[in-house]
Amino acid sequence: MGIEEKLPSGILLTTVEQAAGLVRKSSMWPATFGLACCAIEMMSVGGPHYDLARFGMEKFGATPRQADLMIVAGRVSQKMAPVLRQIYDQMPEPKWVIAMGVCASSGGMFNNYAIVQGVDHIVPVDMYLPGCPPRPEMLIDAVLKLHDQVQNTKLGAHRQSEIEEEERRLLRRPLPLIDQEAAS
Amino acid sequence: MLDWLNPVKGFGVTFHTMFKKVPTIEYPEEPRPTAPRFHGRHQLNRWADGLEKCIGCELCAWACPADAIYVEGADNNEDERYSPGERYGRVYQINYLRCILCGLCVEACPTRALTMTNEYELADDNRQSLIWTKEQLLAPLREGMEAPPHPMRLGETEEDYYRSGRGADRQADAGTESDKDSEAVR
Numbered sequence: 001m002g003i004e005e006k007l008p009s010g011i012l013l014t015t016v017e018q019a020a021g022l023v024r025k026s027s028m029w030p031a032t033f034g035l036a037c038c039a040i041e042m043m044s045v046g047g048p049h050y051d052l053a054r055f056g057m058e059k060f061g062a063t064p065r066q067a068d069l070m071i072v073a074g075r076v077s078q079k080m081a082p083v084l085r086q087i088y089d090q091m092p093e094p095k096w097v098i099a100m101g102v103c104a105s106s107g108g109m110f111n112n113y114a115i116v117q118g119v120d121h122i123v124p125v126d127m128y129l130p131g132c133p134p135r136p137e138m139l140i141d142a143v144l145k146l147h148d149q150v151q152n153t154k155l156g157a158h159r160q161s162e163i164e165e166e167e168r169r170l171l172r173r174p175l176p177l178i179d180q181e182a183a184s
Numbered sequence: 185m186l187d188w189l190n191p192v193k194g195f196g197v198t199f200h201t202m203f204k205k206v207p208t209i210e211y212p213e214e215p216r217p218t219a220p221r222f223h224g225r226h227q228l229n230r231w232a233d234g235l236e237k238c239i240g241c242e243l244c245a246w247a248c249p250a251d252a253i254y255v256e257g258a259d260n261n262e263d264e265r266y267s268p269g270e271r272y273g274r275v276y277q278i279n280y281l282r283c284i285l286c287g288l289c290v291e292a293c294p295t296r297a298l299t300m301t302n303e304y305e306l307a308d309d310n311r312q313s314l315i316w317t318k319e320q321l322l323a324p325l326r327e328g329m330e331a332p333p334h335p336m337r338l339g340e341t342e343e344d345y346y347r348s349g350r351g352a353d354r355q356a357d358a359g360t361e362s363d364k365d366s367e368a369v370r
Contacts, residue, residue, distance in 0.1 A: 048206075048207050048208060049207055049208060049209055050208070050209060050211065051208045054208070102250070102280075102281055102282060102283065102284055105281040105311070105314075106279070106281035106282055106311065107282075108250055108281075108282055108284060109249050109250035109282070109284050111250070111251065118281070118311075120311070126309060127307055127308075127309055128281060128307065128308055128309065128310070128311060128314055129306070129307045130280040130281055130283065130306045130307070130314060131285065131304065131306065132283075132284035132285055132286075134304075135304060136211075137209075137211050137215060137216075137304065137305075138304050138305065138306065138307065140211050140212065141211075141212070141304075141305045141307055142307035144212060145307050145308075145309070149309060
């Protein structure tokens, strides 16, 4: 019993959130942050075989001020960490981060003092992409999962309440403990 | 003589490209199959009666260069049997944020319990759900399999079990050659 029943055919209704999500996801410009071998796979995603431009991401740039998405590809050393944070701070809101590859996601096999054990120590990460290096399909898959997330993001007060609820849920969740009784 | 054509020649290349085959792989709609031995996510295999092949020896965890695997073994007993031998892997976790999919764990596995599949779509939005537990890694139950714990069903003695088990395994593999769930790396 709403307005949608009185409309002539061929007219589509949506919410402001969905419209904003659609606009945000269909022209997301990535800022490259290639630091190691993952960057090679990231470059090939921009090439004709995988062609990230199909998803509205043709402009792979090194300029953070014209970017919405930072793809951190490769291991982040302690020395690179402040640079990464600065690049992230220079990006305009709204912005997203993909941690591409195991090194960016958690330090990977480089469990040592030189490498930051996951870029989420420095910047908030929206999508973790395992693989060493991930094949281009895996990056496209991560990008599409992120697009889905962006499409369904709420706005304003709704977003605020969503964040608070998530925070409460995470604080209240039971810790993933391994049952010690069964072993003995 | 035909120098006046030079400025136009470049457009010829552009025009010619319009009739070339497009090399783009339409990934999410039509994914290109991986190489048959591609190192995707892991899988914990089962014997033909559904018992787990993993014996909880932790050799995979020792071989792992990134320390991505966590195994905790426990003893089988007659009431509760998960694998045909003495011990089974009670806890089995692979942290895909550490795993570099090198396959050294597969080489280390003495019972061929751990193999790799061709699945690669692993991205997720939090670190916790990328630590895969045993339930997620175990191969799905095929026809004739029953979820453990249950007693050994493939023969009276252990030799019987392993011989018939292996034979049944081979038959099952031959029967479902195109089955994606079969051991991808042999």
